[in-house]
Amino acid sequence: MRPSSIPYLGHGVGLRPVHYAQVLEEHPPVDWFEVISENFMVAGGNPRRVLRKVRERYPVVLHGVGLSLGSVDPLDEGYLSALEELAADVEPAWLSDHLCWSSFGGHRAHDLWPLPYTEEALDLVAARMTVVQERLGRRFLVENVSSYLRYTHSTLSEWEFLTELSKRTDCFLLLDVNNVHVSAHNHGFDPLDFIRGVPADRVAQIHLAGHSDEGTHFLDSHDRPVCQDVWSLYEAAIARFGRVSTLIEWDDCIPPLERLIDESIHAATIERAMVGGAGAEAAHEVARAS
Numbered sequence: 001m002r003p004s005s006i007p008y009l010g011h012g013v014g015l016r017p018v019h020y021a022q023v024l025e026e027h028p029p030v031d032w033f034e035v036i037s038e039n040f041m042v043a044g045g046n047p048r049r050v051l052r053k054v055r056e057r058y059p060v061v062l063h064g065v066g067l068s069l070g071s072v073d074p075l076d077e078g079y080l081s082a083l084e085e086l087a088a089d090v091e092p093a094w095l096s097d098h099l100c101w102s103s104f105g106g107h108r109a110h111d112l113w114p115l116p117y118t119e120e121a122l123d124l125v126a127a128r129m130t131v132v133q134e135r136l137g138r139r140f141l142v143e144n145v146s147s148y149l150r151y152t153h154s155t156l157s158e159w160e161f162l163t164e165l166s167k168r169t170d171c172f173l174l175l176d177v178n179n180v181h182v183s184a185h186n187h188g189f190d191p192l193d194f195i196r197g198v199p200a201d202r203v204a205q206i207h208l209a210g211h212s213d214e215g216t217h218f219l220d221s222h223d224r225p226v227c228q229d230v231w232s233l234y235e236a237a238i239a240r241f242g243r244v245s246t247l248i249e250w251d252d253c254i255p256p257l258e259r260l261i262d263e264s265i266h267a268a269t270i271e272r273a274m275v276g277g278a279g280a281e282a283a284h285e286v287a288r289a290s
Contacts, residue, residue: 003172005139006204007093009059009245011268013260016250020050022257027057030261034247037064037095041082048089055090061205061247062092063174066108067132069125069142070101070115080135087136093245096141096174096205099125099162116151117161122168129169141204142166143174144194146182146211146220158183159197172204175244177237181230182211182218195236203241208234208267209249223252226263231270238274246271 010031015023022028033054040047040062054060066079087095100112115121133140142165144158156164162173175198184191208231210224226234226248238244248263 003201003204006172007059007245008243009061009093011246011248011264011271012059012061013248013257013264014250015051015054015060016254017047018254019257019260024050024053028257028261030058030264032059032061032093032245032247034061034063034249037062037083037086037097038066040090041079041086043085043089051090059093060090061245062087062090062095063143064095064097065112066102067097068102068108069097069099069128069132070113070121072101072124075128075131080132084136087138094141094172094204095136095138096143098143098145099158099165100145112145114145114147114149114151114158115161117154117156117158118151119155122156122161122164126165126168129165129171133169133171139171141172141174143176143207144179144183146176146179146186146218148186148217148219150187157189157193157197159194163197163199163202166199166202171202173198173202174205174207175203175237175241176207176209177234178207178209178211178226178230178249179220181233182220185218191233192236195233195240200241203237203244206234206237206241206244206246207249208246208263221252222249225259226266231266234267235270235274238271242275243271 012032012034013030015033015035040051098112102112166173180191180194208226209222210226212219212221246267248260250260
């Protein structure tokens with residue numbers, strides 16, 4: 001079951017610049033919004049103004065792409081300070097980032113590279129996660145990434161690595177169901193093994209997104225609707241974890257906001273069918289009627 005110390009927010013969508021004006025003017029029927037932390041980490045300016053206005057009406061979650069938890073570089077103090085200031089300003093429900101590395105030797109890349117799943121890497125990430133949580137004064141969420149290669153010297157599965165990381169650091173997990181599907185296809189494992197392998201009491205959020213079929217591999221492109229295989233995997237996740245705050249990610253070829261909300265409502269409908277009760281679907285109905 002979902003961790004009792006993490007609130008259940010219902011079903012949300014990512015807040016993107018193309019929808020800023022509509023969200024502020026129309027107050028659409030969305031349970032909550034997730035934003036990319038780095039887009040708001042400069043104090044002042046229009047993005048921060050928009051985020052404050054959105055936060056007045058909706059719960060907000062900060063989702064980062066630049067923490068580089070798996071890097072051997074020192075943690076970026078400037079980055080952590082800016083993230084700490086942003087969190088103090090908007091009071092998010094929680095913060096998250098990825099189990100990956102994206103920096104080396106002081107250089108940063110705009111990609112989320114997977115780790116070798118070894119005890120050595122686990123020691124490194126656990127130590128860095130502990131520092132981050134102590135610095136921010138919050139328990140953090142860590143997301144599984146999509147991957148296109150595996151390290152021959154890995155001794156753990158990705159879900160075993162995440163499970164042990166959550167035990168050692170008391171962090172929570174952000175389960176990206178699309179990433180599970182993409183990586184399972186690319187590496188030839190059963191995606192249900194991943195769903196069964198992570199601890200149910202640590203999964204605090206779920207991501208759903210679309211991906212593209214590149215022939216030789218699936219690509220986590222976030223540029224289209226969630227496919228049926230991912231919806232089916234989401235059903236399996238909800239059957240195991242119960243109600244978990246769920247977000248639709250769509251970052252390229254972004255459609256009208258109404259299309260994103262339709263995807264979110266579909267997720268809420270699946271959740272209601274799997275676990276019963278009022279669910280987030282009712283929240284959408286109330287919002288539409290108001």
